[in-house]
Amino acid sequence: MINRTLAQADPEMAQILVAELKRQQETLMLIPSENYASRAVMSATGSVFTNKYAEGYPGARYYHGCRFYDELERLAIERAKKLFGAEHANVQPHTGTAANMAAYHALLQPGDRILGMSVAHGGHLTHGAPVNFSGQIYHAFFYTVDRETGRLDYDEILQIALDCRPKLIVAGASAYPRLIDFERFREIADEVGAYLVADIAHIAGLVAAGYHPDPVPYADVVTSTTHKTLRGPRGALILCKAQYAEAIDRAVFPGVQAGPLMHVIAAKAVALHEAQQFGFREYQRQIILNSQAMAEALLENDFDLVTGGTDNHLMLVDLRRKNISGREAADLLEAAGIVVNKNLIPWDPLPPRETSGIRPGSPAITTRGMKEEEARLIGKLIARVINDGRKDPRVIEEVHKQVLELCRAFPIYADLEI
Numbered sequence: 001m002i003n004r005t006l007a008q009a010d011p012e013m014a015q016i017l018v019a020e021l022k023r024q025q026e027t028l029m030l031i032p033s034e035n036y037a038s039r040a041v042m043s044a045t046g047s048v049f050t051n052k053y054a055e056g057y058p059g060a061r062y063y064h065g066c067r068f069y070d071e072l073e074r075l076a077i078e079r080a081k082k083l084f085g086a087e088h089a090n091v092q093p094h095t096g097t098a099a100n101m102a103a104y105h106a107l108l109q110p111g112d113r114i115l116g117m118s119v120a121h122g123g124h125l126t127h128g129a130p131v132n133f134s135g136q137i138y139h140a141f142f143y144t145v146d147r148e149t150g151r152l153d154y155d156e157i158l159q160i161a162l163d164c165r166p167k168l169i170v171a172g173a174s175a176y177p178r179l180i181d182f183e184r185f186r187e188i189a190d191e192v193g194a195y196l197v198a199d200i201a202h203i204a205g206l207v208a209a210g211y212h213p214d215p216v217p218y219a220d221v222v223t224s225t226t227h228k229t230l231r232g233p234r235g236a237l238i239l240c241k242a243q244y245a246e247a248i249d250r251a252v253f254p255g256v257q258a259g260p261l262m263h264v265i266a267a268k269a270v271a272l273h274e275a276q277q278f279g280f281r282e283y284q285r286q287i288i289l290n291s292q293a294m295a296e297a298l299l300e301n302d303f304d305l306v307t308g309g310t311d312n313h314l315m316l317v318d319l320r321r322k323n324i325s326g327r328e329a330a331d332l333l334e335a336a337g338i339v340v341n342k343n344l345i346p347w348d349p350l351p352p353r354e355t356s357g358i359r360p361g362s363p364a365i366t367t368r369g370m371k372e373e374e375a376r377l378i379g380k381l382i383a384r385v386i387n388d389g390r391k392d393p394r395v396i397e398e399v400h401k402q403v404l405e406l407c408r409a410f411p412i413y414a415d416l417e418i
């Protein structure tokens, strides 16, 4: 109904929307930070809740007319606290970057030392990268993964922390295929008297379902996006111990944000509700099983994976032996209907725009209902495209046909009206 109105009001935009819906329906989305939100989440996002300013917090707004916004934000907060077992939740951050910005703003002064995972080894820009606010406002130091194993080396992280004496340590990653030991990070933080912030943007769904070690008991502050494994709207949230509640709330508003996106907060509440329904744990378990099945198929087809496999929703494919860059591989795969992103591998000899790796993940195909059999097939199709697609364009065509068949067998948004 709303979309039909869009078609009438702005046919040009409606046409782009129809094309994007078709793209989502007819490609395999393997970018591990993407997912298909439910129709209920999209309904809340596209609702009248978009029409209101509600600066402030429930019961203490700077705008009148916020009664129902208080209700919906309280609901989102309670659901977030319950799902993650947290003492306090702030559901206002617009993005993961805003959440991290607020976490640092609450705990640090400009110029303070922070220690995070280097972007080149799987960390995120907001963990101290020199091109990001986090590396410009704060004095950033980095840990990497072990050169041999590709895994975090906690003894080395401790040594770096002892050397640089950070006021805050960030534990979390955007491209790390193994479990993160948050308890060990807590011990390291305690050794040097640092705050511990856990950024669980990628793994929030796995954490909520109990399939990844839980940072909530150990970290002072936990930040997350809501649209990756958690399968909500694009947005973020912050969880923290009660003692930081006031500082975190003040850091989000008025510290780094003004008007909250109340329609997105409503959608976060819906997603947090869905995450407490029957089937969510099973979904998260299947994400891991599918990721592991895809990884096995790649290994069987002579591909190298950083760390040799995966414990979570993604894998990092090291393409150096295949003499193809991550960018070229991702271009070929996209032509065959398989959308992955190029990604640096640890100690990558190529620059970030080229890269020696790709980072396939399983959350979105799992939302479509695919299981290990399909995940294995997708691993084989990836291998086929990269091994033979450059020499023989017919391979791309053949794989594309198989991709379309798979997508049709596992439809998504089939009854969505435009």
Ligand code: DSN
Pocket: 033, 096, 124, 174
């Ligand atoms: N862009 C996200 C990702 O793809 O991992 C991190 O911000």
